Amino acid sequence: MKKVTLALAATLALALPQMGYAQKPAADHAAAQSKTSTTAMADGEVRRIDKDAKKLTIRHGPIESLSMPPMTMVFQVRDTALLDKVNTGDKIRFNAEKISGGYQVTEIETVK
Numbered sequence: 001m002k003k004v005t006l007a008l009a010a011t012l013a014l015a016l017p018q019m020g021y022a023q024k025p026a027a028d029h030a031a032a033q034s035k036t037s038t039t040a041m042a043d044g045e046v047r048r049i050d051k052d053a054k055k056l057t058i059r060h061g062p063i064e065s066l067s068m069p070p071m072t073m074v075f076q077v078r079d080t081a082l083l084d085k086v087n088t089g090d091k092i093r094f095n096a097e098k099i100s101g102g103y104q105v106t107e108i109e110t111v112k
């Protein structure tokens, strides 16, 4: 019985530092997500929808997460399903990320 307990303790001793190491990036990720999902969503208006090219032209306000001033620009979209949610002229709130070839919309919600 004692041997089993010691083996368990040894396993925990090995596992705990690894868990501690793994938790930090996860916590950072969660913090970043809560930042972008609500407070940091940018305002915009849909100017053009190109489903074939998976592109969306948005006249947007400042995008805090990308340090971008207001402008009209073309975004890629992560998922064409996002394009089905909007119509030209819709007021939206959205999240975008910088990717290798430009900027990609990751999330859209229409503003009523």
Ligand SMILES: [Cu+2]
Binding pocket: 060, 068, 069, 070, 071, 072, 073
């Ligand atoms: Cu822009």
